[in-house]
Amino acid sequence: MCGDLLEFATIFIETLLFIMPYIHSLSAAELASNSQKKVIVGMSGGVDSSVSAYILLQQGYQVEGLFMKNWEEDDNDEYCAAAEDLKDAQAVADKLGIELHQINFAAEYWDNVFEYFLEEYKSGRTPNPDIMCNKEIKFKAFLEFAAEELEADYIATGHYVRRREVDGHWQMLRGLDDNKDQSYFLYTLGEQHVGQTLFPIGDIEKPQVREIAQEQGLITHDKKDSTGICFIGERKFTDFLSQYLPAQPGVIETPEGQEIGQHQGLMYHTLGQRKGLMIGGMKEFGDDPWYVVDKDMARNVLIVGQGADHPRLFSKGLVANQLHWVDRVGPTCAIKCSVKTRYRQEDIPCSLTLDSDGSARVIFDQPQKAVTPGQSAVFYLNEVCLGGGIIESYIR
Numbered sequence: 503m504c505g506d507l508l509e510f511a512t513i514f515i516e517t518l519l520f521i522m523p524y525i526h527s528l529s530a531a532e533l534a535s536n537s538q539k540k541v542i543v544g545m546s547g548g549v550d551s552s553v554s555a556y557i558l559l560q561q562g563y564q565v566e567g568l569f570m571k572n573w574e575e576d577d578n579d580e581y582c583a584a585a586e587d588l589k590d591a592q593a594v595a596d597k598l599g600i601e602l603h604q605i606n607f608a609a610e611y612w613d614n615v616f617e618y619f620l621e622e623y624k625s626g627r628t629p630n631p632d633i634m635c636n637k638e639i640k641f642k643a644f645l646e647f648a649a650e651e652l653e654a655d656y657i658a659t660g661h662y663v664r665r666r667e668v669d670g671h672w673q674m675l676r677g678l679d680d681n682k683d684q685s686y687f688l689y690t691l692g693e694q695h696v697g698q699t700l701f702p703i704g705d706i707e708k709p710q711v712r713e714i715a716q717e718q719g720l721i722t723h724d725k726k727d728s729t730g731i732c733f734i735g736e737r738k739f740t741d742f743l744s745q746y747l748p749a750q751p752g753v754i755e756t757p758e759g760q761e762i763g764q765h766q767g768l769m770y771h772t773l774g775q776r777k778g779l780m781i782g783g784m785k786e787f788g789d790d791p792w793y794v795v796d797k798d799m800a801r802n803v804l805i806v807g808q809g810a811d812h813p814r815l816f817s818k819g820l821v822a823n824q825l826h827w828v829d830r831v832g833p834t835c836a837i838k839c840s841v842k843t844r845y846r847q848e849d850i851p852c853s854l855t856l857d858s859d860g861s862a863r864v865i866f867d868q869p870q871k872a873v874t875p876g877q878s879a880v881f882y883l884n885e886v887c888l889g890g891g892i893i894e895s896y897i898r
């Protein structure tokens with residue numbers, strides 16, 4: 503009952519929201535009101551934040567940019583992406599005629615994101631640093647700095663998500679562009695963060711964002727989307743990780759306990775992984791590819807099974823903890839909703855129950871492959887991102 507009513511209200515508001523951009527241009531009063539508000543845009547030197555800054559100017563806001571450098575490269579580091587990105591952010595700011603501030607949160611990043619990232623790998627899990635980076639840096643250190651030091655009324659980012667206010671409460675919605683929706687990475691935001699943040703490109707599709715950038719002569723219009731670890735960038739992952747965590751080689755076994763190879767460290771492997779196992783060509787097993795189906799941390803053993811449909815790859819559900827709800831309360835009864843256990847995954851219909859110990863128990867309508875502890879489970883009711891948590895375990 504609780505779910506049905508909520509679903510009806512959600513569909514109704516979504517329909518309205520979908521047509522709004524096409525019927526609504528800003529009135530003189532709205533422009534005048536915006537002109538009293540100062541917005542600090544997180545400018546990464548990429549196309550999304552460049553166009554975000556441009557749109558906010560069109561909407562009449564007082565706009566300034568802030569570029570963050572959060573990772574100290576050492577002198578002989580071959581990757582010096584931050585310097586290039588700063589140059590691009592400055593060029594866009596100059597073109598738009600806005601001020602660009604700079605800040606270094608490398609200490610906060612190290613303490614609150616990177617150490618967590620290493621700890622998770624050490625315990626055999628596969629963390630998602632982007633989620634922690636949003637929680638601790640973009641929507642904490644950055645938001646506080648912008649509000650307190652730069653006197654911002656709002657911050658803005660080039661994330662593909664939308665927000666709406668319902669009865670005085672802010673909700674976070676998926677980005678309109680299904681391909682780019684970034685709500686998965688932002689589920690730790692509470693409604694107060696959503697209320698303080700503008701997401702100017704959340705109701706635009708990526709190709710259109712690039713078109714706007716090109717029309718406005720922004721040099722970032724054809725810049726490649728950022729990849730790799732948040733603020734660290736693209737790296738050869740095993741080499742990078744081994745600088746911080748000692749590798750512990752061990753054996754690879756079949757689920758039946760037969761030793762069939764060696765691994766260089768459990769941290770380099772994730773559930774469902776197929777490539778990079780360096781096994782195969784064993785006559786008695788045939789040609790089917792091998793997949794990681796489990797990690798035995800106590801014995802430092804990587805367990806692999808043969809075939810994309812190996813039964814050990816599938817789970818009926820999961821248990822998640824460290825929950826965050828955008829409305830800060832979460833569902834008050836068991837609900838039918840959908841969940842993503844990885845970024846860009848198709849929605850999985852599921853039943854969600856909150857246990858008395860504060861964890862979430864999720865049962866999928868259909869068994870799912872490679873549910874990975876350490877990754878996040880993010881819950882949706884249609885377009886609304888409800889929140890999520892870290893996957894503690896799978897239910898087989």
Ligand SMILES: Nc1ncnc2c1ncn2[C@@H]1O[C@H](COP(=O)(O)OP(=O)(O)OP(=O)(O)O)[C@@H](O)[C@H]1O
Nearest residue numbers: 544545546548549550551568569570659660661728
């Ligand atoms: N170094 C940075 N300084 C300031 N803000 C940043 C920085 N990196 C990312 N952001 C903010 O976070 C948003 C999302 O970042 P993400 O790394 O996902 O990049 P993206 O989707 O490729 O966006 P962009 O095209 O703007 O780089 C950016 O649009 C920007 O607003």
